[in-house]
Amino acid sequence: MSDTHVEPKPTHKPHAIERQMPEDALADVMGGALRQEIKVLDHGFIALVDAMPRLVPTPEGQTPTADGAIVQAARVSYGQGTKKVSEDRGLLRYLLRHRHTTPFEMVEFKFHVAMPIFVARQWIRHRTANVNEYSARYSILPDRFYVPSLDEVRKQSRSNMQGGDERFKIDEASEVETAQEFLDFLKDVEALYPRYMDLTEKGVSRELARMGLPVSIYTEWYWKCDLHNLLRFLSLRMDPHAQEEIQAYARAMHDLVQPIVPLTMEAWRDYAFESMHLTRLEIEAIQDLARGGQGAFGSENRREKAEWDAKRQRLGL
Numbered sequence: 480m481s482d483t484h485v486e487p488k489p490t491h492k493p494h495a496i497e498r499q500m501p502e503d504a505l506a507d508v509m510g511g512a513l514r515q516e517i518k519v520l521d522h523g524f525i526a527l528v529d530a531m532p533r534l535v536p537t538p539e540g541q542t543p544t545a546d547g548a549i550v551q552a553a554r555v556s557y558g559q560g561t562k563k564v565s566e567d568r569g570l571l572r573y574l575l576r577h578r579h580t581t582p583f584e585m586v587e588f589k590f591h592v593a594m595p596i597f598v599a600r601q602w603i604r605h606r607t608a609n610v611n612e613y614s615a616r617y618s619i620l621p622d623r624f625y626v627p628s629l630d631e632v633r634k635q636s637r638s639n640m641q642g643g644d645e646r647f648k649i650d651e652a653s654e655v656e657t658a659q660e661f662l663d664f665l666k667d668v669e670a671l672y673p674r675y676m677d678l679t680e681k682g683v684s685r686e687l688a689r690m691g692l693p694v695s696i697y698t699e700w701y702w703k704c705d706l707h708n709l710l711r712f713l714s715l716r717m718d719p720h721a722q723e724e725i726q727a728y729a730r731a732m733h734d735l736v737q738p739i740v741p742l743t744m745e746a747w748r749d750y751a752f753e754s755m756h757l758t759r760l761e762i763e764a765i766q767d768l769a770r771g772g773q774g775a776f777g778s779e780n781r782r783e784k785a786e787w788d789a790k791r792q793r794l795g796l
């Protein structure tokens with residue numbers, strides 16, 4: 480403290496604070512780790528760097544989890560009840576099934592992520608998180624580009640205008656040639672990096688020089704999100720309709736939070752991720768089948784019919 484430092488005058492008489500100590504010792508849901516990291520793609524990662532609650536009362540011999548924070552908040556609405564784990568599980572499952580969402584907002588996770596810019600563009604659409612990104616105005620973007628391996632190059636899907644699913648056959652000469660040509664194209668684009676460096680060294684501002692870099696270059700951010708919105712992110716981005724590269728991050732994110740909120744994740748799989756939404760037309764088709772009919776479907780829309788066919792197959796109808 481310098482000699483000139485003057486303590487600020489208190490704005491009011493300080494309050495007496497009552498402290499309640501837990502019955503069980505507090506334990507860290509991250510097991511004392513500074514970060515828990517999973518490598519994703521060729522140069523990317525997702526690291527869990529903090530959680531709320533981080534410290535939870537944990538009976539001897541039990542693994543600390545944050546599910547209790549959801550139950551604690553829910554009991555404000557439903558009363559204390561009993562506190563057995565089996566009843567916590569039942570309450571969590573009820574909440575998730577009935578989309579009583581706000582108790583799930585009581586748990587938060589903070590991640591440090593490195594991903595290609597084209598993945599970040601999809602990710603940033605999830606507006607309910609708090610984000611702080613690497614500034615390519617302030618700093619030079621590091622020389623890290625996402626390049627899929629030859630056997631990961633996907634063809635444009637014929638059924639889904641937005642997707643690529645089938646791989647190029649790397650044991651067929653004409654196919655491997657096209658896949659290789661694509662990788663060569665990425666190499667050419669990467670070769671622009673020395674020019675980016677050169678121009679910034681000559682005095683072109685970083686905020687303009689970056690315009691010449693491709694969206695395969697990696698960026699980084701801190702991303703903090705509550706569990707309710709994180710589950711929504713996972714539902715959309717672990718889904719096979721999401722681009723494979725963002726799916727890879729979503730699956731890694733899932734694996735980082737799963738041990739911290741195991742009961743919630745179990746309920747999410749049962750009632751959201753692996754569940755099925757049925758439209759009125761689909762319910763009527765099932766009713767028609769149950770009456771011994773052919774399962775007449777009340778729409779001629781090709782896409783809608785294909786979606787119903789997929790659900791029907793899953794239902795074994």
Ligand SMILES: Cc1cc2nc3c(=O)[nH]c(=O)nc-3n(C[C@H](O)[C@H](O)[C@H](O)COP(=O)(O)OP(=O)(O)OC[C@H]3O[C@@H](n4cnc5c(N)ncnc54)[C@H](O)[C@@H]3O)c2cc1C
Nearest residue numbers: 601604605606607608641708711712715716718720721722
């Ligand atoms: C497979 C796939 C394909 C996609 N294709 C495209 C595409 O072609 N073009 C495109 O632009 N986007 C596309 N998206 C992005 C998509 O439309 C959503 O923007 C993105 O998934 C974020 O979803 P969200 O709005 O539910 O998430 P969040 O932004 O996290 O919002 C969660 C929920 O919070 C509420 N909310 C958040 N912000 C507001 C607000 N300002 N006002 C009111 N309610 C709010 C809404 O209920 C919202 O559903 C695609 C997404 C997926 C998964």
